[in-house]
Amino acid sequence: MPRLEEITPDNLAAAVEIKVSLAQEAFVAPVVASLAEAYASRQTAWPRLVYDGDRAVAFVMANFDPGHEIEAFRCGVWRLNVAAAEQGKGYGSFAVRALCEEARRRGHRRVTVLWEPGEGGPEGFYLRLGFKRTGEVLFGETVGELAL
Ligand SMILES: CC(C)(COP(=O)(O)OP(=O)(O)OC[C@H]1O[C@@H](n2cnc3c(N)ncnc32)[C@H](O)[C@@H]1OP(=O)(O)O)[C@@H](O)C(=O)NCCC(=O)NCCS
Known part of the structure; x- marks a missing residue:
């Protein structure tokens, strides 16, 4: 059973080592860039x-910002990177479900995600999870939402 861990000095290197396949790099930022953004947006x-x-x-990285002027940014999946060799084993759906649980715990009723449309992208994955x-x-990105 997978589990979530917070990012710490001890697992930072392992986090940065998570790489999607070359062809998928157009669809998601590298983990190191997301961690820099997380630092800058730590609230x-x-x-x-x-x-x-x-x-x-x-x-996986969520953004929980209930006061954001753009509704799609109030509670959403910000980043999701499953290591290339670990895809297709249910980890991506586990991560989204765990994020939804956290969102519910915080009182949100809706989770959004923005994805880059295109061949090899994550659209089918999110639709499979019930996002509309x-x-x-x-x-330039498609907005999807899931009611909690
Ligand atoms: C998209 C991604 C997160 C999926 O993660 P994963 O761990 O491989 O997905 P899972 O194993 O949990 O798959 C769940 C279901 O979605 C389906 N699925 C997974 N990726 C899919 C895709 N790209 N298109 C269509 N269906 C997909 C699986 O077949 C599975 O279906 P099932 O329930 O019928 O078996 C992963 O491929 C990834 O990291 N891609 C590159 C980065 C990216 O695009 N991130 C999203 C940024 S918004």
Whole structure:
């Protein structure tokens, strides 16, 4: 059973080592960039590592910012990177479900995600998890939402 861990000085290197495949790099920022953003947005960012036993297999980051002027940014999946060799094993869906649990705990009723449309992208993954397109496009990305 996978679990979430906070980012600490001890697991930082393992977090940065999580790499998606070359072809997927167009769809998500590298973990190191997300951690820099998490540092700069530490009031709202919620970065976590997914572990299976002693293996760090994925990185997920939420943004919880209930007062944000753009509704799609109030509670959402900000980043999700599953290591290339660990994809297709349920870790991505575990990470999204765990993020949704945290969102619910904080009183949110809706989780959003923005994805880059395109071949090899995560659209099918989010639709499979029950996200629906809202019809909005923000910064060229498709907006999806899931009611909690
Ligand atoms: C997209 C991503 C997060 C999926 O993670 P994963 O751990 O491989 O996904 P899971 O094993 O939990 O898959 C859950 C379901 O979604 C399906 N799925 C996974 N990726 C898919 C894709 N790209 N398109 C369509 N379906 C997909 C799986 O087949 C599985 O279906 P099932 O329930 O019928 O078996 C992962 O491929 C990844 O890190 N991609 C690169 C980065 C990226 O695009 N991140 C999202 C940024 S918004």
